[in-house]
Amino acid sequence: MGIPVALGGGGGIIGLILFVAVQLLGGGDLASLVPNEVSSGGGSASTSDLRTRCNADGAIEQYNDCYVVKSYNEINEVWTARLQGYQPPRLVFFEQGVATGCGNASSQVGPFYCPADQSVYLDLGFLAQLQSQFGAPGRYAQTYIVAHEVGHHIQALRGTTERVEAGSRGADAQALAIGLELQADCLAGAWSALANKAGNVTITDRELDQALNAAAAVGDDRIQQKTQGQVNPESWTHGSAAQRRSAFLTGYTAANPTACDALLPLR
Numbered sequence: 383m384g385i386p387v388a389l390g391g392g393g394g395i396i397g398l399i400l401f402v403a404v405q406l407l408g409g410g411d412l413a414s415l416v417p418n419e420v421s422s423g424g425g426s427a428s429t430s431d432l433r434t435r436c437n438a439d440g441a442i443e444q445y446n447d448c449y450v451v452k453s454y455n456e457i458n459e460v461w462t463a464r465l466q467g468y469q470p471p472r473l474v475f476f477e478q479g480v481a482t483g484c485g486n487a488s489s490q491v492g493p494f495y496c497p498a499d500q501s502v503y504l505d506l507g508f509l510a511q512l513q514s515q516f517g518a519p520g521r522y523a524q525t526y527i528v529a530h531e532v533g534h535h536i537q538a539l540r541g542t543t544e545r546v547e548a549g550s551r552g553a554d555a556q557a558l559a560i561g562l563e564l565q566a567d568c569l570a571g572a573w574s575a576l577a578n579k580a581g582n583v584t585i586t587d588r589e590l591d592q593a594l595n596a597a598a599a600v601g602d603d604r605i606q607q608k609t610q611g612q613v614n615p616e617s618w619t620h621g622s623a624a625q626r627r628s629a630f631l632t633g634y635t636a637a638n639p640t641a642c643d644a645l646l647p648l649r
């Protein structure tokens with residue numbers, strides 16, 4: 383979920399790549415997926431394959447990637463209506479590794495957004511592990527992840543990402559980096575509430591819990607505790623579980639992306 387402005391060059395092994403680019407073309411239903419195939423490496427699934435499969439009855443319940451595409455479309459539908467000049471990011475599914483405008487990435491990076499090619503990269507394996515490894519069950523946990531990455535896209539469109547990079551040469555680099563992440567969490571929360579309000583999607587209490595739980599589950603303290611057995615705040619990049627949960631709630635409660643400006647001391 384990082385924002386790999388500079389992914390370690392050559393760090394990722396490009397293996398089997400499932401490279402699918404999709405975009406929204408009004409309507410927000412799966413039928414609006416546009417075949418815009420980009421494939422690379424060995425195995426690949428085309429967008430038209432995905433569209434055919436995902437438009438079948440029950441596909442969204444059955445296939446996780448179809449559910450993710452549905453969320454992605456719902457997120458873009460709201461932001462397109464709400465934010466002037468908004469253009470949806472590309473959505474790229476990958477496995478193992480992928481070449482991006484920000485360098486090569488392995489699936490160890492997790493889902494991320496690359497400002498250079500304005501694309502959200504989702505490792506489907508990571509999404510499947512959300513429940514088992516991160517303790518973030520429920521499909522809405524995935525919706526939160528997608529909404530967080532699209533939040534980074536909004537930051538790139540607004541020039542926020544660039545301003546953070548410029549500022550990050552100073553002493554406040556870590557605070558700015560964390561602020562950028564918390565703002566993306568907040569934007570995810572604002573989207574959830576806006577979609578709910580507009581009647582695009584009805585979020586249930588259970589789904590809200592899934593999102594809040596997921597935001598906490600990917601907090602730096604939780605991840606460090608799990609992977610290193612200890613917590614080192616000086617190496618945090620995304621904020622604590624409490625901060626991330628709270629950032630999502632800030633956006634959700636306000637139902638307004640403007641409320642998220644306060645989370646990043648820039649401007």
Ligand SMILES: [Zn+2]
Nearest residue numbers: 383384385563
């Ligand atoms: Zn992020």
